[in-house]
Amino acid sequence: MLDPKLLRNELATVVQRLTVKNYSFDEQAFNELEGQRKALQVETESLKNERNVRSKSIGKAKAAGEDIAPLLAEVNQFGEQLEEKSAALHAVQTKLDHLLMGVPNIPHESVPTGKSEDDNVELRKWGQPKEFDFEVKDHVDAAGSLMDFESAAKIAASRFVVMHGPMARLHRALTQFMLDTHIADHGYQEVYVPYLVSADSLRGTGQLPKFEEDLFKVPGERNFYLIPTAEVPVTNIVRDEILNADQLPLKLVCHTPCFRSEAGSYGRDTRGLIRQHQFEKVELVQMRRPDESYQALDELLGHAENILQKLELPYRVVTLCGGDLGFSAAKTFDIEVWLPGQSAYREISSCSNFEDFQARRMQARWRNPEQKKPELLHTINGSGLAVGRTLVAVLENYQQKDGSIVIPEVLRSYMGGLSVIEPSS
């Protein structure tokens, strides 16, 4: 959520900067509601003041043993008026809150303008795509029967997968390798979290109220949702908390499954592991003091990149343009890994700084010793990495002419020393 004060005081600037995100802010609706809110609030508050003053005098009169009947008669008329005004205020406030919850974050000034992902700006490339002296397979063909979409479709539906034997193990090895690297080399603390979350948590990170159709909702009285990313439970750890300065920076790493409805992506990436309803991800989340958050974003991006470097997978980093930026993000870098099967770079990580946007929704604050008041934190997160897509990248980049797949060096200890798998067998 944006700072309501900023909206009131510098509306024109905010509206202008939101156009970078291709968002047109309804200035008229906002001004109308804001005007009503202000008038009603002033009226309600002065009525309340009047009532409080009189009630106190009744208390005093009663204590002094005086007759309070005339005072009671006098104060009665306030009740109705007050009720009316405060109901009206409540209604306006609710509308205003709803409007505010639907306004996206303001992009950072360094964010390039642009409409779609075609306008994203390449920041750097790492590694050389390998030349193959045979016809490369995509990951589905390379994996053969070890990756079993037929069984998954029978058990659940399309966009699910069953993995067998060494493929399942390779998938698990990737997860363990990522977690261990972030813990040992990058200074993150591992957390284990719920995979079902409340609507409040989803509002905190920005998935609700606008993007309910992307989520799996669990039927029942409890209103649980399956997490679309570990970002939701992990970031909400600090909801309604005030952290001490010595607790910062808080760097958390978490492995979870992620569940996405993929409503509205019917034709896209229907083949293989790229776009699934359920996938594993290792997520990096940081809570930082505001003046460190952009440095933190660079660091976190580097931590995600390091995984690909250790796996020796070529990739590039792009800066998302305004039009491709997510609802809650102020700035986002995507890491795209080279997929020989598609002859293309595909997203494998998305690293964002949300500044105080999520923190304001969550009321997540810290005590800045230099300030009297608690201040909002900045939240930063990124995939480190999407495990399924990393598996795709390994299969496609490490395939050999004879159909076998070489296990990247850093994964072998997680594979019981295995150096190659033979999907055909």
Next chain:
RNA sequence: GGAGGGGUGGCAGAGUGGUCGAAUGCACUGGUCUUGAAAACCAGCGAUGGGCGACCGUCCCAGGGUUCGAAUCCCUGCCCCUCCGCCA
């Protein structure tokens, strides 16, 4: 599933209808003392909305209700704890 007990400031913990936004302790901040630190002592210290401001409003889990007046009484929901039963 059954029976009880609770949710109050950063934390702990008083407060059961009328200057209670809330005692007290801890933590924190400033000061005295000290070569420095600790201890001791003194002082300060919740959050949030509106207003240029004097000020005013709101907040004692959440939402309703009773009342002139609610942290305090009533209803509903959520969460936590203890005991019994069941169970991965």
